[in-house]
Amino acid sequence: MKKYLRAYLISLQETLQRRSSFVMDRLGGIAVMLSLYYFWKTLLWGHPSFLGYSYSQMLTYVLGMNILRSFALTGRGWELVGEISSGKISSYLVRPMNYHGYALALDLSQKTVHLFAALLEIGALLIFFHPPFYWPKSITAFFLFVGALMMASLLFFFLEFLVSSLAFWTSESGGPLFFFEIFIQFAAGAFFPLNVLPRLIQKGLSFSPFPYLVFLPINIYLGRVSRGQALQDLFISGVWAVVFGAASVWVWRKGLSIYSAEGG
Amino acid sequence: MNAISVNSLQKEYQVFNRKPGLWGSLGSVFWREWNNIKAVDSISFQIGEGELVGFLGANGAGKTTTLKILSGLLTPTSGSVEILGFKPWRREREFQKRISLVMGQRTQLWWEIPAQETFRLNQAVYGLSDKDYQESLGELVEMLELKDYLAVPVKKLSLGQRMRAELAAALLHRPKILLLDEPTLGLDVVMQKKVREFILDYNKRWKASILLTSHNMDDLTALCRRVLILEKGKLIYDGNLEGLVRRYAENKIIRIVFDGDVPASQIAAIGGTVDSQKTSMWVSVPRAEISKKAALLLSSFPVADLTIEEPSVDEIVRKIFSKS
Numbered sequence: 001m002k003k004y005l006r007a008y009l010i011s012l013q014e015t016l017q018r019r020s021s022f023v024m025d026r027l028g029g030i031a032v033m034l035s036l037y038y039f040w041k042t043l044l045w046g047h048p049s050f051l052g053y054s055y056s057q058m059l060t061y062v063l064g065m066n067i068l069r070s071f072a073l074t075g076r077g078w079e080l081v082g083e084i085s086s087g088k089i090s091s092y093l094v095r096p097m098n099y100h101g102y103a104l105a106l107d108l109s110q111k112t113v114h115l116f117a118a119l120l121e122i123g124a125l126l127i128f129f130h131p132p133f134y135w136p137k138s139i140t141a142f143f144l145f146v147g148a149l150m151m152a153s154l155l156f157f158f159l160e161f162l163v164s165s166l167a168f169w170t171s172e173s174g175g176p177l178f179f180f181e182i183f184i185q186f187a188a189g190a191f192f193p194l195n196v197l198p199r200l201i202q203k204g205l206s207f208s209p210f211p212y213l214v215f216l217p218i219n220i221y222l223g224r225v226s227r228g229q230a231l232q233d234l235f236i237s238g239v240w241a242v243v244f245g246a247a248s249v250w251v252w253r254k255g256l257s258i259y260s261a262e263g264g
Numbered sequence: 265m266n267a268i269s270v271n272s273l274q275k276e277y278q279v280f281n282r283k284p285g286l287w288g289s290l291g292s293v294f295w296r297e298w299n300n301i302k303a304v305d306s307i308s309f310q311i312g313e314g315e316l317v318g319f320l321g322a323n324g325a326g327k328t329t330t331l332k333i334l335s336g337l338l339t340p341t342s343g344s345v346e347i348l349g350f351k352p353w354r355r356e357r358e359f360q361k362r363i364s365l366v367m368g369q370r371t372q373l374w375w376e377i378p379a380q381e382t383f384r385l386n387q388a389v390y391g392l393s394d395k396d397y398q399e400s401l402g403e404l405v406e407m408l409e410l411k412d413y414l415a416v417p418v419k420k421l422s423l424g425q426r427m428r429a430e431l432a433a434a435l436l437h438r439p440k441i442l443l444l445d446e447p448t449l450g451l452d453v454v455m456q457k458k459v460r461e462f463i464l465d466y467n468k469r470w471k472a473s474i475l476l477t478s479h480n481m482d483d484l485t486a487l488c489r490r491v492l493i494l495e496k497g498k499l500i501y502d503g504n505l506e507g508l509v510r511r512y513a514e515n516k517i518i519r520i521v522f523d524g525d526v527p528a529s530q531i532a533a534i535g536g537t538v539d540s541q542k543t544s545m546w547v548s549v550p551r552a553e554i555s556k557k558a559a560l561l562l563s564s565f566p567v568a569d570l571t572i573e574e575p576s577v578d579e580i581v582r583k584i585f586s587k588s
């Protein structure tokens with residue numbers, strides 16, 4: 001356990017060291033948040049509700065996306081791809097450590113820093129723009145949201161790990177990861193609520209793990225999901241996490257065996 | 265008891281024919297074609313506890329490949345390897361706690377932050393108690409003269425400082441087996457000497473078995489009594505280094521740069537031509553005759569520049585190979 005705590009701390013330190021790239025990351029996120037904020041604000045002006053979202057719920061969805069992007073959809077996929085193609089992972093393979101656990105610890109530390117930044121940004125936005133903010137109706141809804149957020153993070157970690165591991169086969173190119181990153185933001189609802197999409201696509205996505213990453217957690221927060229339904233969603237996202245956790249371990253092992261045959 | 269025991273070890277790299285494009289490479293997750301490249305060709309050797317052995321051979325001879333197998337990074341194609349009773353490629357925790365692999369051109373240090381942070385991480389990774397860690401660290405910092413660099417971000421260290429930090433990170437857990445791949449690569453003469461002294465000291469102090477590759481003759485003469493020589497994946501020599509040098513390095517090399525073209529055949533009359541490139545030529549001459557031959561060369565040909573060099577390890581290896 002201690003080694004993962006150390007890994008968490010060392011990565012925290014590195015993120016703080018690389019302030020400029022962190023700030024660039026955040027600025028990108030702020031730009032997305034502000035443009036979506038103004039987009040929905042203009043669109044909904046004078047309408048009491050849209051697709052079942054009240055004005056305040058929709059604007060809160062936009063702010064919530066910033067939290068979810070920062071905590072759930074943040075990872076170190078590109079680092080992993082780089083470590084695989086440069087052979088840097090060799091230095092972990094010869095040490096008595098579990099790379100999955102190590103990577104998760106590093107991920108969590110990045111998520112922590114980004115979460116703090118996102119909360120600050122949203123706080124600032126609340127103070128300066130006074131948007132109509134939706135506060136959860138019950139403490140239970142809030143805790144269910146936190147649970148969904150944790151589940152979403154774990155699920156995203158495994159998904160991203162799986163896709164990044166494909167670098168064992170694709171060598172230099174991070175093509176799959178690039179595609180994944182763009183796709184997932186749409187499919188998870190990190191640009192707009194999935195209700196905007198045609199029914200058929202919504203239906204299709206509901207059988208996939210993606211809505212559990214952003215769309216459902218925010219809807220739980222917004223009280224648009226009953227308590228029973230929320231618990232069920234939490235359970236299903238847990239099942240997805242287990243499925244993709246196992247798949248990522250399997251692909252990782254297979255990748256390693258190729259790595260060991262091919263070069264290292 | 266042997267610390268390392270290698271029997272008929274063979275490694276063929278399977279190089280997968282990667283398909284172009286995204287779908288091709290994704291498809292290769294499930295099916296693929298490959299070519300084989302034989303890098304290590306049934307080699308056998310034993311290394312005892314506390315032995316310091318040099319591993320040499322020309323570029324591409326298979327040294328790094330062998331070290332990667334010994335450290336557990338690569339699975340052998342056939343043959344057996346046993347280190348302290350473990351099979352390396354199983355990567356058992358207890359095995360990993362007893363070995364270390366240092367590659368001159370790779371780093372395990374975190375780049376943006378001070379080396380001491382990586383040391384603390386390794387303390388946790390290897391499960392060292394605070395007492396053991398402090399003791400080991402204190403010793404390494406002193407031997408490697410690292411005190412002033414502990415708190416400096418690794419990216420700001422010079423190559424020599426980084427290499428020493430690298431060694432410290434790799435040795436905190438006091439491995440009994442140490443595999444060093446070109447540890448003095450790119451270091452200046454003073455730093456090479458320091459690293460060498462350290463390696464020797466570590467070897468003596470902990471009776472660690474060390475296998476080290478280098479293209480630097482000084483490394484080998486200073487450190488190793490025994491050397492293994494690989495040539496195209498085959499082990500062609502396993503024995504005493506001194507005898508080897510006495511037998512094969514009785515010559516020195518004169519390097520000449522000519523003003524214009526001089527046919528190699530004319531030079532051959534003076535000494536054995538080792539190598540020639542356009543207007544440069546390397547000529548091998550017995551030690552005793554060096555000044556006489558140099559003078560002769562200078563007076564008989566349009567020489568622009570002339571230097572006298574020690575033969576390189578690769579040169580010696582090549583000689584051994586051509587005679588065997």
Ligand SMILES: Nc1ncnc2c1ncn2[C@@H]1O[C@H](COP(=O)(O)OP(=O)(O)OP(=O)(O)O)[C@@H](O)[C@H]1O
Nearest residue numbers: 262263277279301303322323324325326327328329
């Ligand atoms: N990952 C790999 N895939 C395919 N072939 C490889 C791979 N790594 C090495 N080889 C080949 O295996 C042979 C041995 O390489 P190796 O790196 O072990 O040599 P070496 O003795 O360490 O050489 P050097 O002195 O240049 O470091 C070479 O022919 C090399 O091209």
Ligand SMILES: [Mg+2]
Nearest residue numbers: 327328329445
């Ligand atoms: Mg090598």
